[in-house]
Amino acid sequence: MNKTYRKDNRTEAQFEKDIKQRTSKEKFLIDLYAAEMEHLGWNVIVKDNGTDNSGKVQDKATADADYLVYLDDECMLIEVKNSWVSTKWTFKTHNLKRYVKAGANILVFWNTGKLDSDPEKIDLEKTRYGIIIPEKIEYMLAEYTHYSERAFGNKMCVQIPKADFANLVKVKRITHR
Numbered sequence: 001m002n003k004t005y006r007k008d009n010r011t012e013a014q015f016e017k018d019i020k021q022r023t024s025k026e027k028f029l030i031d032l033y034a035a036e037m038e039h040l041g042w043n044v045i046v047k048d049n050g051t052d053n054s055g056k057v058q059d060k061a062t063a064d065a066d067y068l069v070y071l072d073d074e075c076m077l078i079e080v081k082n083s084w085v086s087t088k089w090t091f092k093t094h095n096l097k098r099y100v101k102a103g104a105n106i107l108v109f110w111n112t113g114k115l116d117s118d119p120e121k122i123d124l125e126k127t128r129y130g131i132i133i134p135e136k137i138e139y140m141l142a143e144y145t146h147y148s149e150r151a152f153g154n155k156m157c158v159q160i161p162k163a164d165f166a167n168l169v170k171v172k173r174i175t176h177r
Contacts, residue, residue, distance in 0.1 A: 009153065021116040026080040028119035029109055030067055032174065033129065037071060039176035045070040049077060060168075065104035077104035078131075080153035086126070089160040093146050096137050096158070106132040108169065124177055130169025140168065 033059055034044045047068045065077040083089045089108060099106060110131045112122050132140075144158040165171060 011066050016169055020051070025082065025115045025119045026066060028122075029080050029082060030069075030078070030107070033107055033121075036059045036174055038082070064148050065099060065102060076131075077102055078107050080107050080109075080111050083114050084110075084112050084114045086128075087162045089165070090149060090152065090157050091160070092149075092152055093141060093156045093158055098139055100141070105134065106137065110165070115127040128132050128165075128172050128173055130138050130165070130171050130172050131170070136168045138161060154161065 030046055034046050037044045040107050047070075049065050051066050059096060065079040067078045067080070069078045077099075079095075081091065081114070091106075098104075107129065108131075109127060111126045111128055113126075115122055140158055140160060143161060146156050146158060148154045148161075149157040160168065
């Protein structure tokens with residue numbers, strides 16, 4: 001994807017700030033997940049999936065999953081997403097299609113509170129997480145209405161209501177902190 005498409009109507013400075021904050025937030029969340037899995041007895045290795053996760057703006061970027069996560073000997077492609085609220089998840093349909101094609105999973109956190117400026121402010125008592133497997137992503141694409149979302153630069157999205165979360169993931173909470 002080119003920079004203009006990703007930037008939407010943001011200024012260059014705002015776009016750079018957003019990329020840096022979101023990359024930092026996603027790194028914090030993947031590290032939180034890895035620590036949780038280690039706490040539960042898994043041997044965990046997290047690697048970048050050929051994606052620049054430094055937080056620097058790239059002229060060209062992909063919608064590929066950000067991380068390779070090894071749990072013991074099993075490898076998963078993982079894209080990290082979060083919803084600061086407890087009531088909905090919103091995903092860009094273009095990205096969901098890419099994840100399905102690649103066989104990637106989505107590690108989704110919700111009810112985290114706003115983390116962009118300081119991920120350490122996460123509310124672990126309320127936060128939940130789960131992994132959406134590619135078959136469930138296909139289901140989301142087929143079953144939920146595609147619509148233009150202003151908050152995502154008028155890109156096509158699907159919105160998943162809270163009532164459906166447990167149908168898409170095994171709902172978990174952080175227990176190691």
